[in-house]
Amino acid sequence: MSTNTNKRIVIFLISIITFLIISKFLFSALRENTIYFFSPTEVSDLIKLPNKKIRIGGMVKKDSINEENKKYNFIITDFNKEISVTYSGILPNLFVEGQGAVVEGNLISRKTFVGTKILAKHDENYMPKEVADSLKKIGNFKRK
Amino acid sequence: MNNIIGNSLVLLSLMTSLSTSFLFFKKNYSHYLKTYIASCIFCFFSFIFLIYCFVISDFYVSAVYQNSHTTKPLIYKIAGSWGNHEGSMLLFICIIALYGFAFCYFSKNFDNKFKYLTVFFQNNLTMIFLIYLFFLSNPFDYVSSDPTQGLGLNPILQDPLLLIHPPFLYFGYIGFSLILSLVLSGLINNSFDSVWAKLSKKWVIISWIFLTIGILLGSIWAYYELGWGGYWFWDPVENASLMPWILSVALIHSLLIMERSNTFKSWTALLAISTFALSLFGTFLVRSGILNSVHTFANDPERGLFILGIIILIIFFSLAIYIFKSDFVEKKNNIMFLSKENFLVFNNLFLILFLIIVIIGTVYPIVLSAVANQNISVGPFYYNTILAPFVFIFLFLMGTGPLMKWYKNDFNAKKNLIISIGLISCILALIISYFSSETNIIYILGLIFSFYLIVATIFELFSSKNQFNFKQYLSKNLSHLGFGLLILSITLNSFFSKEYNFMINVNDKYVSDDLEITFEEFNISKDINFDQFSTIFKIKTNDKSFTLSPSIRKYNQPEQLTSEISIKNTLLKDFYLAINYSSIGNKRLIGARYYENFFILGIWISSLIIVLGGLSRLFIRK
Numbered sequence: 001m002s003t004n005t006n007k008r009i010v011i012f013l014i015s016i017i018t019f020l021i022i023s024k025f026l027f028s029a030l031r032e033n034t035i036y037f038f039s040p041t042e043v044s045d046l047i048k049l050p051n052k053k054i055r056i057g058g059m060v061k062k063d064s065i066n067e068e069n070k071k072y073n074f075i076i077t078d079f080n081k082e083i084s085v086t087y088s089g090i091l092p093n094l095f096v097e098g099q100g101a102v103v104e105g106n107l108i109s110r111k112t113f114v115g116t117k118i119l120a121k122h123d124e125n126y127m128p129k130e131v132a133d134s135l136k137k138i139g140n141f142k143r144k
Numbered sequence: 145m146n147n148i149i150g151n152s153l154v155l156l157s158l159m160t161s162l163s164t165s166f167l168f169f170k171k172n173y174s175h176y177l178k179t180y181i182a183s184c185i186f187c188f189f190s191f192i193f194l195i196y197c198f199v200i201s202d203f204y205v206s207a208v209y210q211n212s213h214t215t216k217p218l219i220y221k222i223a224g225s226w227g228n229h230e231g232s233m234l235l236f237i238c239i240i241a242l243y244g245f246a247f248c249y250f251s252k253n254f255d256n257k258f259k260y261l262t263v264f265f266q267n268n269l270t271m272i273f274l275i276y277l278f279f280l281s282n283p284f285d286y287v288s289s290d291p292t293q294g295l296g297l298n299p300i301l302q303d304p305l306l307l308i309h310p311p312f313l314y315f316g317y318i319g320f321s322l323i324l325s326l327v328l329s330g331l332i333n334n335s336f337d338s339v340w341a342k343l344s345k346k347w348v349i350i351s352w353i354f355l356t357i358g359i360l361l362g363s364i365w366a367y368y369e370l371g372w373g374g375y376w377f378w379d380p381v382e383n384a385s386l387m388p389w390i391l392s393v394a395l396i397h398s399l400l401i402m403e404r405s406n407t408f409k410s411w412t413a414l415l416a417i418s419t420f421a422l423s424l425f426g427t428f429l430v431r432s433g434i435l436n437s438v439h440t441f442a443n444d445p446e447r448g449l450f451i452l453g454i455i456i457l458i459i460f461f462s463l464a465i466y467i468f469k470s471d472f473v474e475k476k477n478n479i480m481f482l483s484k485e486n487f488l489v490f491n492n493l494f495l496i497l498f499l500i501i502v503i504i505g506t507v508y509p510i511v512l513s514a515v516a517n518q519n520i521s522v523g524p525f526y527y528n529t530i531l532a533p534f535v536f537i538f539l540f541l542m543g544t545g546p547l548m549k550w551y552k553n554d555f556n557a558k559k560n561l562i563i564s565i566g567l568i569s570c571i572l573a574l575i576i577s578y579f580s581s582e583t584n585i586i587y588i589l590g591l592i593f594s595f596y597l598i599v600a601t602i603f604e605l606f607s608s609k610n611q612f613n614f615k616q617y618l619s620k621n622l623s624h625l626g627f628g629l630l631i632l633s634i635t636l637n638s639f640f641s642k643e644y645n646f647m648i649n650v651n652d653k654y655v656s657d658d659l660e661i662t663f664e665e666f667n668i669s670k671d672i673n674f675d676q677f678s679t680i681f682k683i684k685t686n687d688k689s690f691t692l693s694p695s696i697r698k699y700n701q702p703e704q705l706t707s708e709i710s711i712k713n714t715l716l717k718d719f720y721l722a723i724n725y726s727s728i729g730n731k732r733l734i735g736a737r738y739y740e741n742f743f744i745l746g747i748w749i750s751s752l753i754i755v756l757g758g759l760s761r762l763f764i765r766k
Binding site: 037 | 497500501504505508509513517518519520521522523525526529530645646647696705706707724725733735736737
């Protein structure tokens with residue numbers, strides 16, 4: 001075998017190994033850092049509660065918000081199932097009763113959620129995209 | 145009336161554009177360029193006319209009706225003309241035409257056949273998008289409901305930066321349309337060689353400069369206007385602009401090899417095609433409503449599909465030409481392993497890796513939501529952890545590559561130099577780490593590698609043998625220096641910045657460590673198109689005491705709340721305060737986000753140095 005062929009085989013093997021290592025690295029980082037989104041209905045259908053941070057979203061139920069000692073309690077609903085949320089951070093400008101919201105945090109049970117962050121990115125219709133999608137899924141979506 | 149004028153201008157542009165292509169097929173070149181220029185000029189006029197409609201608030205014009213309001217300040221009436229899908233599409237087309245127009249005047253060094261071909265491709269791009277605009281997204285549509293008032297512009301978009309941020313990005317993205325045309329005509333004309341690379345490089349650099357400034361402006365906008373408290377969030381919208389940027393940097397470097405040794409041609413052609421494809425893809429992603437952001441205009445799936453169709457068509461044709469015409473006989477070169485060429489190849493490999501990382505993080509959630517109907521988002525931690533180690537190696541290669549010689553293996557001769565630069569940067573990093581009393585390994589590595597690039601580049605700047613040498617490498621040195629400083633600032637920023645979130649009542653105090661924030665007073669005032677709730681906070685840290693006065697605006701048309709932040713800048717760090725107000729519970733309870741952001745100024749300045757590098761290439765003659 002000529003040295004040239006040998007060299008090529010070595011280069012080929014090195015690239016394959018590098019490729020495998022990088023993809024392993026990449027996908028484990030991706031898996032660790034993905035945050036799943038659930039609607040209240042999907043949460044109630046979960047077989048096992050996720051033990052990492054998730055996002056839930058839906059409409060903030062009318063007259064459900066109350067504040068006590070700088071801590072908020074409110075209910076997220078998709079007009080089918082409800083989840084009650086406790087949250088002690090800042091409410092964003094766009095967080096209003098009767099409109100859509102996405103909350104990041106941890107599930108305590110299928111009915112209770114501790115929020116650590118409320119996401120305030122909306123489109124012009126005050127409806128986060130994930131919420132619009134999940135409402136469409138169960139047929140409770142109305143465009144204003 | 146104005147609808148008719150606007151529509152006729154668009155139609156005239158479309159007609160002249162069609163005749164340009166017709167003349168090309170008939171090989172009648174005597175009036176070919178003139179017809180093309182006429183089509184460009186009609187295009188410019190239709191956009192200027194749209195601005196005019198916005199200025200006079202003619203609400204019979206649909207784009208004006210949907211996005212303007214008589215109470216809006218004049219400057220935002222003008223900006224409103226590209227703050228919506230239809231208007232921004234017209235601007236998009238205008239810029240394609242503008243690049244073609246500029247090419248006609250600044251292409252004396254190309255031969256005529258090549259020039260005609262390039263204009264032909266550029267013209268076809270204008271034409272496709274004009275057809276789309278006229279039939280599916282016409283800003284001059286007639287509003288029949290006898291409107292007396294418009295619907296208003298999204299208040300978040302009412303900012304001076306909106307005047308320039310989107311146009312800069314568009315000039316960047318669309319600049320690559322001209323590169324695509326140049327590549328395709330080079331391939332067909334069989335003149336895709338080192339001379340081509342030399343003549344085309346300046347167009348790549350122009351687009352790259354615009355794109356860089358556009359991204360920088362977007363980052364500044366998020367920091368100062370949107371009140372996000374940071375400069376980069378790995379938001380899919382930001383990634384969409386970063387992807388073509390990464391490829392354009394790779395393209396600039398592969399053009400260097402092509403110019404030097406007339407090799408690497410297929411790769412360069414592929415990079416050029418992909419850069420424009422990613423620019424289009426980015427625009428599509430951002431505008432189509434797939435992503436949720438302030439940038440999203442169109443929520444009409446039919447339009448999204450049509451644009452996707454156009455993109456696929458353009459990519460398909462470009463790749464077809466590429467496949468049939470790129471069978472270059474590349475001469476065998478015995479390039480030594482550690483030559484400058486190979487370092488440029490490494491550069492390209494790393495940039496492609498960065499691109500793949502960003503694409504996976506951006507596209508994976510979209511694919512998953514389409515295929516598995518599951519919504520996920522990828523956190524910034526993914527990008528930071530995975531990019532950091534590769535960026536460090538990249539910085540080392542960036543510092544070392546330019547020290548090497550073309551073609552030859554010069555590593556042994558430069559070994560001592562490389563080791564001493566390495567030592568200097570280690571010492572610098574350790575000094576800083578000692579004084580900042582932070583010993584995180586990633587932090588120290590970040591310091592070492594960014595200093596390595598900075599020191600190596602400064603060494604190169606001052607060791608150039610003569611004036612000629614200095615000028616020849618000035619632009620490269622500036623851009624590399626800027627990149628080193630950028631990574632240094634980002635490293636320092638990410639390890640020292642602090643964030644405090646708290647709820648506060650008027651006259652209350654928030655205390656944490658040696659920080660004391662007092663909410664002193666608030667008052668409510670009225671402006672033309674918004675009500676303002678302004679506040680005064682007193683901040684006490686270690687030795688300093690100052691006031692910050694963030695506010696909340698309630699826009700009335702359309703009704704929306706926005707936060708106006710307040711910042712005290714110092715050389716080292718920004719004191720940044722944003723407030724939120726929720727009409728729930730206690731009426732005076734304000735949510736406050738207080739940040740101490742380090743080296744933000746360094747991030748802006750180093751990005752400007754990167755841009756300056758590009759500019760110096762254009763304006764300094766070798």
